[in-house]
Structures are given as structure tokens and as C-alpha cells.
Amino acid sequence: MAELKPGARFKSAVCETEVVVIAAPEGELQVTCGGVSMLGEGESADSDSQLAAEAGGGTELGKRYTNAAGDTELLCVKPGDGSLAVGGETLVIKGAKPLPSSD
Amino acid sequence: MNLMMLLEMAASGFSDRVAFTNGTDALTYTALYDAAGQAASQLRNGNDAHLAMLDVSSLALPVALFAAAWAGKPFVPINYRLSDAEIDALLERIAPCTLVTDAAHVAKLADREGVTCIESEAFLQAARDGQQSVAADWSMEQEDTAVLLFTSGTTGAPKAAVLRHRHLVSYLLSSVEFGSAADDEVILVTVPPYHIAGVVSVISAVYAGRKVVQLASFNARRWIELARAERVTNAFLVPTMLRDVVAELDAQGQEGIPSLRALAYGGGKMPRAVIERAMQLLPQVEFTQAYGLTETSSTVCVLRPNAHRAALVSDDPAIQRRLTSVGQALPGIELQIRDAQGRALASGERGEIYVRGEQVSGEYVGKGSLLDDAGWFATRDAGELDDEGFLFLEGRADDVIVRGAENMSPGEIEDVLLSHAAVADAAVVGVADEQWGEAVAAVVVLEPAVEVDAQELRNWVKAHLRSSRVPRDVFFAEQLPYNETGKLLRRVVREQLATAGDVC
Numbered sequence: 001m002a003e004l005k006p007g008a009r010f011k012s013a014v015c016e017t018e019v020v021v022i023a024a025p026e027g028e029l030q031v032t033c034g035g036v037s038m039l040g041e042g043e044s045a046d047s048d049s050q051l052a053a054e055a056g057g058g059t060e061l062g063k064r065y066t067n068a069a070g071d072t073e074l075l076c077v078k079p080g081d082g083s084l085a086v087g088g089e090t091l092v093i094k095g096a097k098p099l100p101s102s103d
Numbered sequence: 104m105n106l107m108m109l110l111e112m113a114a115s116g117f118s119d120r121v122a123f124t125n126g127t128d129a130l131t132y133t134a135l136y137d138a139a140g141q142a143a144s145q146l147r148n149g150n151d152a153h154l155a156m157l158d159v160s161s162l163a164l165p166v167a168l169f170a171a172a173w174a175g176k177p178f179v180p181i182n183y184r185l186s187d188a189e190i191d192a193l194l195e196r197i198a199p200c201t202l203v204t205d206a207a208h209v210a211k212l213a214d215r216e217g218v219t220c221i222e223s224e225a226f227l228q229a230a231r232d233g234q235q236s237v238a239a240d241w242s243m244e245q246e247d248t249a250v251l252l253f254t255s256g257t258t259g260a261p262k263a264a265v266l267r268h269r270h271l272v273s274y275l276l277s278s279v280e281f282g283s284a285a286d287d288e289v290i291l292v293t294v295p296p297y298h299i300a301g302v303v304s305v306i307s308a309v310y311a312g313r314k315v316v317q318l319a320s321f322n323a324r325r326w327i328e329l330a331r332a333e334r335v336t337n338a339f340l341v342p343t344m345l346r347d348v349v350a351e352l353d354a355q356g357q358e359g360i361p362s363l364r365a366l367a368y369g370g371g372k373m374p375r376a377v378i379e380r381a382m383q384l385l386p387q388v389e390f391t392q393a394y395g396l397t398e399t400s401s402t403v404c405v406l407r408p409n410a411h412r413a414a415l416v417s418d419d420p421a422i423q424r425r426l427t428s429v430g431q432a433l434p435g436i437e438l439q440i441r442d443a444q445g446r447a448l449a450s451g452e453r454g455e456i457y458v459r460g461e462q463v464s465g466e467y468v469g470k471g472s473l474l475d476d477a478g479w480f481a482t483r484d485a486g487e488l489d490d491e492g493f494l495f496l497e498g499r500a501d502d503v504i505v506r507g508a509e510n511m512s513p514g515e516i517e518d519v520l521l522s523h524a525a526v527a528d529a530a531v532v533g534v535a536d537e538q539w540g541e542a543v544a545a546v547v548v549l550e551p552a553v554e555v556d557a558q559e560l561r562n563w564v565k566a567h568l569r570s571s572r573v574p575r576d577v578f579f580a581e582q583l584p585y586n587e588t589g590k591l592l593r594r595v596v597r598e599q600l601a602t603a604g605d606v607c
Binding site: 006007008009020022061062063064075077078096097099100101102103 | 104105108111112115116243244245269276278279280281282283290300303304307311313337339365367369389391393401402405407408433434
């Protein structure tokens with residue numbers, strides 16, 4: 001369990017994935033990648049952690065991942081093999097809103 | 104949150120692609136990331152509180168912007184067109200600072216207390232040559248200040264607008280999709296670094312993965328040459344620049360700019376004749392108008408390409424008119440029009456524009472946040488919304504002319520004057536009037552070799568607007584005062600009228 005403060009960075013314990021919190025509800029939440037709790041600043045992985053097969057969808061660089069309620073959003077800053085979940089709910093890619101470039 | 108997070112992603116996603124070029128020299132994403140780290144390490148060795156930049160656009164600009172973010176020092180771009188005394192006053196407000204600048208200013212400012220000068224070329228070279236081992240250890244504290252921008256001061260002394268990392272990152276995330284640029288996309292950037300559009304263009308291009316070609320000082324012929332030579336696909340221009348490009352294309356009578364796909368414009372009022380001619384000369388180009396302020400981390404409204412096209416072909420005056428609007432709010436941005444008592448107005452009613460959203464800072468050094476309790480920022484711009492949320496600007500709220508009990512917007516009268524064939528440019532301001540409090544005064548620039556008298560112009564206005572709008576005074580001038588991004592300086596027009604009584 002961890003506090004998901006905007007700007008906080010989490011690393012996967014089982015793959016290369018790294019995310020930055022864009023938005024999340026207050027309070028302690030469980031954030032996982034590949035089915036295993038992600039690591040906050042200064043935390044290190046247990047050597048026997050393994051990517052769970054059912055959580056192996058992978059992450060893509062630069063995609064924003066969100067929950068159904070839309071109140072939690074993680075930005076993938078390094079891609080990897082695991083998929084992301086918060087509080088047990090698997091996050092999905094937030095659809096891109098096509099906007100013309102204005103600058 | 105930190106702007107460096109965005110460059111780190113771009114460096115890992117686009118590594119060896121060219122990020123910035125000036126035509127002869129270039130920086131890849133990896134080279135930009137490495138150079139920013141080396142410059143950050145140098146900055147941290149000193150005790151300077153800010154990293155200021157007083158120079159035209161160059162490869163040193165993105166290095167300095169990201170190095171400042173990495174080192175945790177606010178980046179402060181300064182207008183190189185200011186006088187020595189004005190520059191000195193701004194430096195005083197940010198000392199002690201490191202100042203990246205041109206050779207002439209290094210010579211002038213070498214001995215100035217509190218300012219560590221380094222020439223832009225030397226700064227860039229040192230950053231590229233550096234061999235320090237640098238950790239990716241920028242702060243992710245989202246309240247840290249990313250950029251301080253001195254506002255252009257069309258209405259008084261410059262204020263230092265504070266843009267925190269969260270404002271700029273929020274703008275980027277809501278308006279640019281990471282890596283969304285096609286492999287062959289190239290943007291020609293010619294807005295100066297000290298303008299919010301110049302700062303944001305650096306970050307937007309990096310996050311989209313769009314190659315930037317920098318043109319340090321604008322000239323329409325050079326801009327067109329470069330656009331053709333570098334196969335430029337995207338560009339941003341302020342209205343005066345687009346006007347010059349249109350005139351040059353007309354003069355050349357050639358094939359236009361075949362590679363160009365998208366042209367964004369903003370920063371001032373776009374004359375309808377200019378945008379219509381641009382759409383004719385560049386038929387394949389998607390035009391987007393952007394409206395924003397320094398205090399809102401740039402764009403809050405866009406007039407999209409399809410709205411441009413619809414306005415041009417529609418028979419419906421309400422849709423045609425949208426070509427003179429600045430479009431609709433970006434996702435995540437709310438707009439409200441309020442009257443002088445602060446009450447929200449309905450669509451079609453004119454008042455002051457308020458804006459709210461994550462990217463809106465509304466904060467100045469020494470003044471704190473000017474957002475109201477609900478997070479709204481008063482833009483001081485006047486305008487109205489139509490039924491579908493298209494925003495029509497009516498000039499600055501302070502520019503509204505109050506004649507008797509009637510409020511009138513100078514923009515409306517200027518538009519009518521500009522529609523007269525003999526009028527090249529026009530500015531309308533309020534001047535003191537014994538009977539009415541204020542009266543309408545117009546300063547008009549005529550087309551070359553055309554003559555028209557004041558009475559004819561008064562009759563022209565009278566034929567199009569109600570009689571209270573007819574200028575009491577009409578003056579003729581050689582040119583009107585603009586700032587370098589194309590914003591009409593009405594304050595200067597008013598001062599000229601007050602002191603000289605005439606500006607001819």
C-alpha cells in the first residue's frame with residue numbers, strides 16, 4: 001500500500017515498467033504491475049517476485065492509464081511487460097483526444 | 104512533476120532522431136538530454152537562484168530550459184529588444200542569476216553584480232562537451248517554479264508570471280499526445296523565447312517527437328525559403344507574420360509551400376482578409392487559431408481546421424462569423440463571461456473572460472495567486488461566447504469605451520474601418536469628452552497612394568454601426584504601435600493622442 005501523490009514515481013518489481021502518478025484519490029492504495037506491488041522511491045524488489053501470467057498485458061511509453069471511475073491516472077515513463085492495476089482494478093489506456101497542434 | 108520527465112520520455116522513445124536544428128547544426132533527443140544534464144550539473148555548482156536567457160532562439164534554448172528544470176532553478180527568458188535600463192531592472196528582480204546571452208550583452212553585463220554571464224555559444228558547447236556523471240535526480244515536487252515570464256507590459260510595468268511544473272505538465276498532457284508526430288513532421292518555430300508560445304513550443308515539440316527548425320529572426324522571404332528547403336509540415340505564426348507571409352506569397356506568385364500541412368496562429372487579432380487569403384494561397388493547409396495567455400500556460404481555446412473551412416463555405420452568418428472567433432475551450436478548460444459585478448452572463452452577452460483549469464496559474468511574483476476562491480482567473484480580456492461555445496474576443500476589458508451610459512468595444516469599430524478598401528490598419532480608443540465622458544477616436548493607416556477623408560470614414564462607420572460608434576476624431580498615421588508579437592499597443596495610441604493631440 002502506498003500514497004499515490006501526483007508526481008510520485010513507481011517502478012515495477014517484475015519488469016521494466018515505470019510510472020508517474022498524474023492523479024489519484026487520497027489515502028493508501030495498492031498499485032501493482034504484473035500482479036506484484038510496485039516499488040516507491042528507495043524500495044527494492046524481493047528476489048522471488050514473478051510476473052503473474054494474467055497481468056502480462058504490458059505497458060507502452062507515453063500512454064496514460066486510468067481506471068473506470070477516471071479518478072486515478074498513471075503515466076508510463078518506461079515501458080515493460082506487466083500490466084498496471086490500482087486497488088485490484090486493471091487500468092486501461094486513456095483514449096487520446098485528437099487535437100490540432102496549436103504551438 | 105517536472106518538465107524533465109517529458110524530455111526523459113522523449114529521449115528514451117526517440118533517441119537518435121533530430122529534436123532541434125537551426126539549419127546547420129542539430130541536437131538529437133539523446134544529445135539534448137545529455138546536454139541538459141551537464142548544464143544542470145554546472146548550474147548546481149553555483150549559488151544562482153535563476154537561469155535567465157537573453158537571446159534569440161538557438162540550440163542553447165532547449166538546453167537551458169531543460170537544464171533549469173533539472174537543476175531546480177526557475178528559467179527566466181528575457182526580451183532582448185528591451186533597453187539596457189529595462190533589462191537591468193529585470194535582472195535586479197532575479198539576481199543572483201546565471202545569464203545566457205549574446206556577445207554584446209556579455210560585454211555590457213560582465214561586471215554587473217549578481218549576474219553570472221555566459222555567451223549562448225559557450226553555454227551550449229560546455230553542455231555538449233561535459234563529462235560529469237549526472238543522475239536523473241530532478242525534483243518531482245509539482246509546486247516548484249518552472250518558468251518566470253515577464254508579461255509584455257501593454258498595460259504598465261512588467262509583472263513576473265509564475266508557471267509551476269504542474270501547470271506546464273498539465274497543459275502538455277491535456278493537449279499533446281506523446282509521440283504523436285509522424286516521422287516526417289517538422290515544425291518551423293520563429294516565436295522568440297521570451298514569449299509563452301516560444302517556451303511552450305519547445306516542450307510541445309519534444310513531447311510530440313516533432314523536429315523543430317528554428318528561425319531566430321523572422322523575415323517572410325527567409326521563412327518561406329526555409330519552409331520549402333526543410334520540408335516544413337507545421338508552423339506557428341503571430342498575425343503580423345502571417346500577413347507578411349501572405350504578402351510575400353502573393354508577390355512571388357508561385358506554388359505556395361507544398362510540404363506545409365498545418366499552420367497555427369495566435370497572439371493577437373487576425374484580420375479576416377489575411378486569414379481568408381492565406382486559406383486561398385495554401386489550400387492544402389489545416390489552419391488552427393490558438394488563444395491563450397502567459398498566465399494560462401498558453402493555449403486555452405482553439406479554432407479548429409474544420410471550423411475554418413465551415414466558416415468559409417457556409418451561408419449562415421453565425422457560422423461565417425466564427426472565422427473571427429478564437430474557437431472553443433480545450434478539454435479541461437472552462438470559460439465564463441462575467442459582468443462588471445462578477446455575475447456570470449449568458450451566451451451572446453459581452454463581458455470579461457474568466458478561465459479555469461489545471462494549467463491556469465494566475466500567479467505573479469510578489470502578488471501571489473490572483474485566482475478567485477473557485478479557481479477562476481480574470482483574463483482582463485473582454486469577449487462573448489456563442490451558443491456552441493465559440494469565443495469572440497473584444498479587446499482588453501480596460502479598452503472598453505464608455506460613452507454616456509453605453510459600453511462599446513474598439514474591436515467592433517476597428518473591424519468596420521478595416522473593411523473599407525482604403526484602410527490598411529486602424530486603432531480605436533476612448534478619449535476624454537466633456538459631454539459624454541469618453542468619445543470614440545480612430546487612428547487610421549491608409550493603403551499606399553489612396554486618399555480618403557475623415558468624413559467618408561465616419562459615414563462608412565455610420566452605414567454599418569449605430570451612430571454612437573461613429574468616431575468623433577479621425578487621425579491619419581503612417582503606422583500603428585505594435586509589440587513584437589503583433590499585439591496592438593492601445594495604451595501607446597492613447598498616450599500619443601493625449602500628448603500630441605494628433606499622431607500624424
